[in-house]
Each structure stands twice: as structure tokens, then as C-alpha cells.
Amino acid sequence: MSMSLVDYASSDDEGAGSSTSAGVPQFTSATRVVAAPDVSLEDPMQLRQSLIKQTDKQITTNMTYEQLSAPIVGPANPFMSADSASRKRKNVLTGYAEESAISESTFRTQQRTFISLGYAQDPSLSANGNTYVGNQDSVVLHGGKDVVQLRPSREETNAIKKKRTGKGDPSVIDGENAYVGPWAKYNMPPTTLSESEGEEEEEEGEEEYVAPASNPIIDKAGKEYLDVNTGGVGKETTEFHGSQQYDYQGRTYMHVPQDLDVDLRKEPGSWTNYIPKKLVHTWVGHTKPITALRFFPGAGHLLLSSSSDAKVKIWDVYHDRELLRTYNGHSKAVTDITFNNDGTQFLTASYDRYMKLWDTETGKCIHRYTTGKIPHVIRFNPEPSLHHEFLAGMSDKKIIQFDTRTEEVAQEYDHHLGPVNTITFVDENRRFITTSDDKSLRAWEYGIPVPIKFIAEPYMYSMVRASLHPTGKYVAYQSGDNQVVVYAATDKFRQNRKKVFRGHNNAGYAIDVDISPDGQFLMSGDSGGFLCFWDWKTCKMYHKFQASDGPVVAAQWHPQETSKVASAGLDNVIKYWD
Numbered sequence: 001m002s003m004s005l006v007d008y009a010s011s012d013d014e015g016a017g018s019s020t021s022a023g024v025p026q027f028t029s030a031t032r033v034v035a036a037p038d039v040s041l042e043d044p045m046q047l048r049q050s051l052i053k054q055t056d057k058q059i060t061t062n063m064t065y066e067q068l069s070a071p072i073v074g075p076a077n078p079f080m081s082a083d084s085a086s087r088k089r090k091n092v093l094t095g096y097a098e099e100s101a102i103s104e105s106t107f108r109t110q111q112r113t114f115i116s117l118g119y120a121q122d123p124s125l126s127a128n129g130n131t132y133v134g135n136q137d138s139v140v141l142h143g144g145k146d147v148v149q150l151r152p153s154r155e156e157t158n159a160i161k162k163k164r165t166g167k168g169d170p171s172v173i174d175g176e177n178a179y180v181g182p183w184a185k186y187n188m189p190p191t192t193l194s195e196s197e198g199e200e201e202e203e204e205g206e207e208e209y210v211a212p213a214s215n216p217i218i219d220k221a222g223k224e225y226l227d228v229n230t231g232g233v234g235k236e237t238t239e240f241h242g243s244q245q246y247d248y249q250g251r252t253y254m255h256v257p258q259d260l261d262v263d264l265r266k267e268p269g270s271w272t273n274y275i276p277k278k279l280v281h282t283w284v285g286h287t288k289p290i291t292a293l294r295f296f297p298g299a300g301h302l303l304l305s306s307s308s309d310a311k312v313k314i315w316d317v318y319h320d321r322e323l324l325r326t327y328n329g330h331s332k333a334v335t336d337i338t339f340n341n342d343g344t345q346f347l348t349a350s351y352d353r354y355m356k357l358w359d360t361e362t363g364k365c366i367h368r369y370t371t372g373k374i375p376h377v378i379r380f381n382p383e384p385s386l387h388h389e390f391l392a393g394m395s396d397k398k399i400i401q402f403d404t405r406t407e408e409v410a411q412e413y414d415h416h417l418g419p420v421n422t423i424t425f426v427d428e429n430r431r432f433i434t435t436s437d438d439k440s441l442r443a444w445e446y447g448i449p450v451p452i453k454f455i456a457e458p459y460m461y462s463m464v465r466a467s468l469h470p471t472g473k474y475v476a477y478q479s480g481d482n483q484v485v486v487y488a489a490t491d492k493f494r495q496n497r498k499k500v501f502r503g504h505n506n507a508g509y510a511i512d513v514d515i516s517p518d519g520q521f522l523m524s525g526d527s528g529g530f531l532c533f534w535d536w537k538t539c540k541m542y543h544k545f546q547a548s549d550g551p552v553v554a555a556q557w558h559p560q561e562t563s564k565v566a567s568a569g570l571d572n573v574i575k576y577w578d
Helices: 003-009 044-049 103-116 136-142 154-162 197-204 216-229
Strands: 019-021 024-026 119-120 132-134 239-241 279-284 289-293 302-307 313-315 323-328 334-339 344-350 354-358 365-369 373-380 387-396 399-403 406-411 420-426 431-436 439-445 451-455 463-469 474-479 483-488 495-502 513-515 520-523 528-536 540-548 552-557 565-569 573-577
Touching: 103 119, 119 136, 132 136, 154 406, 216 540, 279 565, 289 451, 289 552, 289 565, 302 334, 313 334, 373 420, 387 420, 387 431, 399 540, 420 463, 420 474, 463 513, 474 495, 474 513, 513 552, 520 552, 528 552
Parallel strands: none
Antiparallel strands: 019 024, 119 132, 239 323, 279 573, 289 302, 302 313, 313 323, 334 344, 344 354, 354 365, 373 387, 387 399, 399 406, 420 431, 431 439, 439 451, 463 474, 474 483, 483 495, 513 520, 520 528, 528 540, 552 565, 565 573
16 A cells, blocks of 8 residues: 555656665655645635625624634724714715814805914814914914904994095096095004004094004005005106207107108008018117007007006107107006007006006196006007097906096996906907907907807917907917917907917917018017017918017017017017018
């Protein structure tokens, strides 16, 4: 029997690891082979049945005491409640989150408190309600009060309002009872009084509310009104800088010169345009970045510029190319400027929330307009019969139509969802197209406050500048995704997908785009300081050259020259190219 096992165990005929002596095999303990492995005598089906889920209420097999009393191995189920075996589903991406016993208003109040003051109540359950997270010094300074508790009472608010002067009469420009609107001054600024002043008032028995210095809500509101009120409302001045105000015939700079090599009275677009290549002249006078450039309508013998230094200047394009006049009247940066059809008047819009109508020749401010919001873009109606009206795109999503004769608001267009960026008159001035920060385009019938066309696609970006093609059939828009897109100015107002101009960078800046008078070239500034030129038909970039060290935000074609353009940017300098 032992020989048969040995023969079965050894599959090698030579019998490695054994030695023979006289034909009898000899074995040691080291050479013994175990063919069968250890096998558990327990039933595998019984082991499989012993894995019982916690949610099971019936057991189909008899379990031993060791199995029943064995500890649970592994992490606890995160979706099982402690008091019941009911399964809870995920209510957040990372698992199950329990709802806290805090109202929405309480949460918003603490959030606003943390943003404004730097601290909030500790939301943990272990906190006793008097602990705070964040800036502990601010907690001590404000006594742990939130923004709702720091809000002035009705009596305090009325006391603050009593300290302000009246808004004035809108029909009065200067002098007594002049209109100042929401920027009425405080008779006594809402700040703490000195000790001597406080003692005097106590002796006189006057009861007036003094806002506490530790209340940031009241202090911030008071400072805001006072800062705005230091502006140039009612302080419009002008200064003539030219060598002579009148020529030998008594004419001012408004007269179109006729002693030039070019005819400035010819029909615009009746000649061929070319791309400029060299710098002809540089105008220096502004102390802060240039925001807009406008050539004199038709002739182009004058150049109007606006700047962040709150000033507007007019320059001579021919002859001595000197600074002619400066218009002072805004207290903050000027956002946009526009001439009327004949150039005798122009409008300015500023961050001080005022729009002002100026006389180009004398520099007198004819009237001021405001709605209490910041105007971003202003445009006169080019139609001669309606040229006394202009549109203003505001920061509060509205387009306001003003009448310069009655000096009142004639219409209000309120459908945009963001600040208005561009206004372009199309279809023989019967309609106009507007774009906004809401990444949409809307077309309107003039005088009707309901849009006739609304375009908003997922791929659209904010369009910050616009230029109408001389044919009147297309409008080129500077899009925020580093390209110029074109929309039809006809009934359908749809985008022309074949006309897209790329190759420049404009993201983050409101960079001008303009089309040559003959409609052959499209020009745009660049955030890298370039001037870029494309062919209108093929959309291919013809040429680009370095025009500034900083972004070029303003660029305009001369209305009468063949190849002259003006550019300006954040370097405070206006450059004239040919």
C-alpha cells in the first residue's frame, strides 16, 4: 500500500530526491510529498448564509453563538440613521446632510454681517449663541451686532434726512434753488461732533441725532453722498488754448478750412481708402487715459477727445494741430461723447451720473441731464426731424430717451438685464439696436418701448462697441471673446456667420471698432497696443502695427482722408496715423 502511494505521488520516473539501494527506495522526511491540501470541513453554503445584512429581519439558517455575538467589521453605513434602520438617500453630492434648524433670513443676515463686518455667529451646536467666528476685534467694536441690528431706526433715518438740503427745481440750472437731485448736500455731515460742539448743543437744549462713529452703515452712506457731492455740478467752465480765437475774417475754429490739399466738403465714401503706415502727429494734454475720440461730423477738421481726468478737449487736425479748447464740468471720468449732425453741439456722459449738452464753439454748458444712474453710452438721433432727441444707455439696464427742447424724459426702454453698452441707429434711423452686459442684442422701433427682436445665444459674449457699415446694411460689434462679429441691420437682425474678424485681443477692455468711409476696411484696437486692419469682404487681416505701449481703446477713421486714423489708449496720448 505504501509503495502504491509513493508511485502515485511521484510523477518523475527518475525519482528525484530519492536514492535506491539494491532496488529498494529509501525516503526521508524532507522528501515526503503531500498531494492533497488542507480542506475545511465546514459547509461553504453555511458560510455564505452566515453573512447577514443589518436590515434583514429573518435568518434562514441556524447561527452559532459566536456568529451572533461577533462584532460588526468595517465602517458604519453613512446612510443609516442611529435610531432606526431605514436607509437615507443622498441629498448632496458627497452624501447625506442633515438640515439645520436655521431660517433663510437668519443665514442671509449672518452672511451679510460676515461680508460687511468680518464676523458672524458660530453656527455649531456646541456654541452657546454668544460665540463668534471671524474678526474678534470687529466683534468687540460693534458689540457683536449683525447688520440688521446696526440698521438705523426710523427716527434716526428721519433725523438724517432732515439734515439734507432740498433737491431743487429741475428747471433751474444755476443759482438759488438749482437742481441737484439725489446729491443734495448735508447741512451737517452725519459724523460725530467734537466735545466742545456737543457741550454747546447740550446747553442750548437742541435735540438732534448724531450718528455713532461705530456704525459702519450710517458712516458709509454719509461718506458716499458727501464724496459724490464734491463733484462739478453747476461748475461748468471752459478755457480757450488756441493761438487766436478768430481769423482775419472773424471766423472761429468751427469754420471748415478750404486752403488744404483735400476737399473736406465732398461726399463721404466717394474715394478709396488705404491702410496707414506711419505716425504723423501726437497730441498730449490729457493727464489720464483717453476714453473716446470723435471727429467733427462730415469735415473732420476737429477732433474731440474725452478722458478719465473728467475733461473734454477739442484739437485742430490741420494747420498748427494745437489744442483749441478744454471743457470742464464733470467730477469723474467721462464715459462717452457724441456730436450732433452739424457739430455745433455735443453731449458728454460721465461717472458722476450726469449728461451735459455743450456748445462746441463757445464751450457753454447748455443743459445737464440725469436719472441718478451712470450713463454708459449716448447717441443723438441722426434723423433731422428728431435731432433734438438723444438716447442714453444707463447702468440700471434702461435706455432713456431725452428731449433737449423740453429737457425732459420722452421715453424709457426697459427690457435689458444688464448695463447697456452700445446704441446704433439703423434702417434710416427708424430703428436702433442695443447690446448689454446681459450678452444679448435687442432691436427697437424708435419711440416704442417694446423690442421687435431679441437675440441671446449660449455662445454669445458681451458686445461692448459697435460700428455701422457705410452701406447701412451691417453692424460690426466688438465681442468679448477676442473677435468682431457682424449682424444684419435689416428686418431679420440675424448674425452673419461668414463675417468674423479674428487675430486681436480685446478681452477685459472696451475697445473701439470702426469701418473706413468706403466700407473696405475694418479697424480695431488691441489690448496689446496694436492697431489691426481687416479686409471687409474676405475677413483677412491685412496689417497690424504697434500703436501704443498699453491697450488701444479708442480708434477712429478720418471721415474725409484716404488713409488717416486717430488712436488713443491708456498712455494718455492721442496719435494721428497716415
